[in-house]
Amino acid sequence: MTFIGAPGALRSPPPTTPLTARHRPRRQRCPPPPPPFLRCSAPIPPAAPKAVGIWDHLTRGDLDRALAAGTLRIALVGMSNCGKSHRSSQLLATGRAAGGGPAERGLVVPVGGKANGDATPGVPPLPAAPFTRVCVDDLIEVELERELSAAGLTGIEGLATWMGMPTDDHFWAAQETYLALEEGITSSAIASLGAGGGGGVGGGLGGGGGAAAPPANVVLDTTGSVVYLSTATRTALTTACFVVHLVASDDMLAEMTEGYFATPKPVVWGPREGGVWDGVRLGEEDGVGALRRCYPALLAQRRERYSALAHVGVPAEVARDPGVGVDGFWAAIREQLPEGQPVREGVAFSRYGA
Numbered sequence: 001m002t003f004i005g006a007p008g009a010l011r012s013p014p015p016t017t018p019l020t021a022r023h024r025p026r027r028q029r030c031p032p033p034p035p036p037f038l039r040c041s042a043p044i045p046p047a048a049p050k051a052v053g054i055w056d057h058l059t060r061g062d063l064d065r066a067l068a069a070g071t072l073r074i075a076l077v078g079m080s081n082c083g084k085s086h087r088s089s090q091l092l093a094t095g096r097a098a099g100g101g102p103a104e105r106g107l108v109v110p111v112g113g114k115a116n117g118d119a120t121p122g123v124p125p126l127p128a129a130p131f132t133r134v135c136v137d138d139l140i141e142v143e144l145e146r147e148l149s150a151a152g153l154t155g156i157e158g159l160a161t162w163m164g165m166p167t168d169d170h171f172w173a174a175q176e177t178y179l180a181l182e183e184g185i186t187s188s189a190i191a192s193l194g195a196g197g198g199g200g201v202g203g204g205l206g207g208g209g210g211a212a213a214p215p216a217n218v219v220l221d222t223t224g225s226v227v228y229l230s231t232a233t234r235t236a237l238t239t240a241c242f243v244v245h246l247v248a249s250d251d252m253l254a255e256m257t258e259g260y261f262a263t264p265k266p267v268v269w270g271p272r273e274g275g276v277w278d279g280v281r282l283g284e285e286d287g288v289g290a291l292r293r294c295y296p297a298l299l300a301q302r303r304e305r306y307s308a309l310a311h312v313g314v315p316a317e318v319a320r321d322p323g324v325g326v327d328g329f330w331a332a333i334r335e336q337l338p339e340g341q342p343v344r345e346g347v348a349f350s351r352y353g354a
Helices: 060-069 084-097 136-150 155-163 171-194 231-240 250-262 287-309 316-320 326-334
Strands: 073-078 131-135 217-221 242-247 312-315
Touching: 060 326, 073 084, 073 287, 084 131, 084 217, 084 316, 084 326, 131 136, 136 155, 136 171, 136 217, 155 171, 171 217, 171 231, 231 287, 242 287, 242 316, 250 287, 312 316, 312 326, 316 326
Parallel strands: 073 217, 073 242, 131 217, 242 312
Antiparallel strands: none
């Protein structure tokens, strides 16, 4: 006997319905053409997957508790001139105002005025917790200082001359040297988060670490080319730090493009093969034309990779706005997280914790 609904049961075909206008599949609209900054011959390669760790699924309560305990490890990523150095220096100054004696690896950018200079309605002021600031750009500059001095070069202009552009014969070798330095400095900075000024990292969220030094939060000011470091270093970054992307708008990308040609600065273009410069034939195409065609695509690629790397994003307009103090900036970060009390009782906010 065969039961209705059993495997192999005989079923009559469903009744046919005339294909009316209501049932006809909708005509697919052609997608709009990509914006100008995405038009380049080379496709944007996919970003490496971000490791899932303790900094994922954070609540505002988690963030607040880590900050108060001195176990917060935050990394700022994004384009150059998006506010990374300014905001990381503000956090360092906030710690100094607390008298916590934070340390800094790298050169400090002076911050004028009060650290907690703005009063955002309904937003509690950022606790004056000690911060250690690590600036990768400054540490690379220190490493390259001797080589630049030997060539009679100084400052950001000298570094731009030393690096050059993809149209220069020496560019790819200089870029390789720069990335090797950045790789070593960034990975060392991540590894050092469990020692020195980061006392209390090994303890829980309550700050019960066994280090003698008082706990200090850490803010890592990364370079714009952090997305071109090895997968291992990027994975270590997202595991050890709460990564915040200062997101540049389309208007800012256009502004950065014009600024690059008006005042050239050192820029890492990523891999020669498989990157935005792949497919450029300078014998068949004008160098300036190739740069203008591919530089906007480079910025778009970077923005996409920063987003893939980060846990949250904050508009770069907020980070760069002089009218937004450190309290407002911190509030913008907290707003990206769901409300809630700490959900990780006794868990250290570091891969070095137990």
